[in-house]
Amino acid sequence: MNQKYSIPYVNFGLQWKFEKKNLLPIFEKVFRKGQFVGGAEIDILEKKILKFTNSNYSVALNSGTDALTIGLHLLGIRPGDEVITVPNSFIASTAVIVHLGAKPIFVDVLDDQNINYKMIEEKITKKTKAIMPVHLTGRVCRMDKILNIANKYKIKVIEDAAQAIGSKFNKKFAGSFGKIGCFSTHPLKNLNASGDGGILLTNDKRIYKNAKMLSNHGLENRDTVKKFGYVSRMDNLQAAILNFRLNNLKEIIKKRRKNADLYFNNINNHKIKLPYENINEFNTYHTFVIQSEERDKLKNYLSKNGVETAIHYPKPIHLQPAAKKLGYKKNDFNITEAQSKKILSLPINQFLKKYEIIQISKLINRF
Amino acid sequence: MNVSLVEEKISKRTKAIVPVHFTGYMTNMPELIKIAEKNNLPIIEDACQSILGSINNINAGNWGITGAFSLHPLKNINVWSDGGIIVTNDKKIDTELRLLRNHGLINRDSVEILGYNSRLDTIQAIVGNWILPKAKSISEERILNANFLDSKLSKIKAIKIPPRPKNYRLVYHLYIVFAEQRDELLNYCIDQGIEAKIHYPIPMYLQKGVSFLNHKKGDYPVTDKHCNEIITFPCDQHLDKEQLEYICKTVKNFYESEI
Numbered sequence: 001m002n003q004k005y006s007i008p009y010v011n012f013g014l015q016w017k018f019e020k021k022n023l024l025p026i027f028e029k030v031f032r033k034g035q036f037v038g039g040a041e042i043d044i045l046e047k048k049i050l051k052f053t054n055s056n057y058s059v060a061l062n063s064g065t066d067a068l069t070i071g072l073h074l075l076g077i078r079p080g081d082e083v084i085t086v087p088n089s090f091i092a093s094t095a096v097i098v099h100l101g102a103k104p105i106f107v108d109v110l111d112d113q114n115i116n117y118k119m120i121e122e123k124i125t126k127k128t129k130a131i132m133p134v135h136l137t138g139r140v141c142r143m144d145k146i147l148n149i150a151n152k153y154k155i156k157v158i159e160d161a162a163q164a165i166g167s168k169f170n171k172k173f174a175g176s177f178g179k180i181g182c183f184s185t186h187p188l189k190n191l192n193a194s195g196d197g198g199i200l201l202t203n204d205k206r207i208y209k210n211a212k213m214l215s216n217h218g219l220e221n222r223d224t225v226k227k228f229g230y231v232s233r234m235d236n237l238q239a240a241i242l243n244f245r246l247n248n249l250k251e252i253i254k255k256r257r258k259n260a261d262l263y264f265n266n267i268n269n270h271k272i273k274l275p276y277e278n279i280n281e282f283n284t285y286h287t288f289v290i291q292s293e294e295r296d297k298l299k300n301y302l303s304k305n306g307v308e309t310a311i312h313y314p315k316p317i318h319l320q321p322a323a324k325k326l327g328y329k330k331n332d333f334n335i336t337e338a339q340s341k342k343i344l345s346l347p348i349n350q351f352l353k354k355y356e357i358i359q360i361s362k363l364i365n366r367f
Numbered sequence: 368m369n370v371s372l373v374e375e376k377i378s379k380r381t382k383a384i385v386p387v388h389f390t391g392y393m394t395n396m397p398e399l400i401k402i403a404e405k406n407n408l409p410i411i412e413d414a415c416q417s418i419l420g421s422i423n424n425i426n427a428g429n430w431g432i433t434g435a436f437s438l439h440p441l442k443n444i445n446v447w448s449d450g451g452i453i454v455t456n457d458k459k460i461d462t463e464l465r466l467l468r469n470h471g472l473i474n475r476d477s478v479e480i481l482g483y484n485s486r487l488d489t490i491q492a493i494v495g496n497w498i499l500p501k502a503k504s505i506s507e508e509r510i511l512n513a514n515f516l517d518s519k520l521s522k523i524k525a526i527k528i529p530p531r532p533k534n535y536r537l538v539y540h541l542y543i544v545f546a547e548q549r550d551e552l553l554n555y556c557i558d559q560g561i562e563a564k565i566h567y568p569i570p571m572y573l574q575k576g577v578s579f580l581n582h583k584k585g586d587y588p589v590t591d592k593h594c595n596e597i598i599t600f601p602c603d604q605h606l607d608k609e610q611l612e613y614i615c616k617t618v619k620n621f622y623e624s625e626i
């Protein structure tokens with residue numbers, strides 16, 4: 001497991017090398033002021049992030065997971081309700097539904113790994129209170145179709161945009177389609193903090209105010225508790241780091257898209273299925289996922305040749321031991337299950353050199 | 368918590384008791400444990416304000432099935448963000464907690480139970496590791512400061528010092544005394560440059576957030592009385608003797624000039 005890769009999947013070492021000179025004074029500034037919880041950096045971040053989302057309001061939180069929890073809570077999700085979502089996401093999108101006492105209703109995915117909008121309508125019942133599409137890999141779901149269905153049945157949409165900051169569909173930003181959008185700023189994300197972090201987006205002033213309050217114990221002011229809340233605040237330090245990195249987000253996205261283009265132009269192996277971008281899409285490639293019938297062999301082969309890859313995610317949520325109580329079984333979601341055996345995430349991070357991507361492509365062509 | 372009132376509140380549906388070791392002053396755990404054992408109820412200690420507090424040399428957090436500490440920047444042992452620690456002597460709970468804090472992941476790809484995202488950042492753990500060896504001396508300095516304040520303030524008739532039982536180790540996350548004309552005293556102290564505070568001016572049971580529990584004013588008369596009398600003075604390890612004396616002198620001046 002501790003193999004040293006010549007091309008690692010992520011490269012925090014390089015990020016630190018490039019940012020050290022800028023980050024150290026930022027750390028010092030926050031520590032010197034002694035304002036750790038709440039504070040100016042949070043306010044700045046909440047304004048700055050709007051530029052990448054075209055939303056009216058944002059709330060900085062301690063994780064993308066808690067952004068989803070607070071979002072669902074504010075959409076009125078209560079025990080017994082149903083929320084429609086996908087089984088091929090990271091576990092958190094399902095866990096937040098279950099923790100609120102609601103039931104996740106899974107819908108299978110399309111070949112682009114995003115929710116199959118054509119299968120949503122048949123899953124809607126009287127208990128359905130929300131649809132939670134997941135913009136996996138940094139590619140926005142078919143939000144036009146999903147919003148049509150949601151409007152028809154008067155169901156709210158909460159976007160799990162954890163992997164999709166800056167992504168667009170029909171020129172509209174991820175996170176700005178639904179009533180609520182949620183980002184993660186986990187260290188592995190395109191816009192990353194140096195710890196857990198997340199952001200909730202909305203155009204609804206009431207949701208904004210309530211999200212802010214819920215994330216801070218439900219406190220209306222220092223002494224008055226209006227609703228029972230959570231402690232889900234983002235740290236001022238993480239906000240300061242994000243404010244600095246937000247200045248580069250456009251460049252980061254550009255670089256990742258360029259890396260994707262390099263793969264498109266250099267991988268030429270009919271046994272490998274590449275991701276694609278439709279004309280009305282702007283994908284930010286949080287992950288660059290290829291599909292291969294011989295995935296495990298390919299992963300092994302790349303590993304032996306010094307290339308670290310990852311799988312997002314090898315075990316679908318409905319087949320996890322934790323999901324036993326939900327009552328799903330094998331073969332319930334054929335596309336998800338088939339993809340889980342084929343998908344492989346290639347290095348795509350913004351620190352990769354052109355020759356490294358060409359080298360990976362050549363290895364894949366030779367496979 | 369008035370431990371003698373606990374038993375009458377226990378019903379068939381009672382699943383746990385959560386004593387709060389408020390201000391660094393522990394709940395009467397020897398008595399509470401008897402009640403919990405008799406009724407077969409687990410105790411979860413809210414020891415957020417009481418790290419290194421003890422009764423009969425047994426530390427806060429060690430009495431219940433689990434104990435919770437906060438590492439919030441304002442706590443005696445603090446990191447530079449929100450943060451917390453659970454302690455337990457139960458191996459099974461320890462294992463489950465480690466899963467729960469990290470999405471229930473038993474390894475990168477397998478989710479054993481549905482969990483939360485409640486991890487402490489490494490940066491904050493580094494801060495915690497740096498301050499932890501100083502924990503004892505920090506609490507000792509706070510105790511010395513509190514003893515000093517006690518000795519001076521107890522001479523003022525309008526100030527009542529809470530009981531200081533000999534077998535308790537009080538760690539003074541907050542140094543609180545009861546004061547006559549509390550609001551006037553608070554304003555006066557603030558005017559004189561002392562950052563006195565009230566922890567907390569509105570009792571929990573009267574908060575809007577719990578209105579669905581249908582409590583009404585007067586349901587908890589001792590809590591109500593305290594709300595009108597409590598005042599918190601600075602007591603932290605960074606204060607010097609001159610500052611402590613200034614607090615005592617200011618309080619004394621307030622009551623003397625009132626006459």
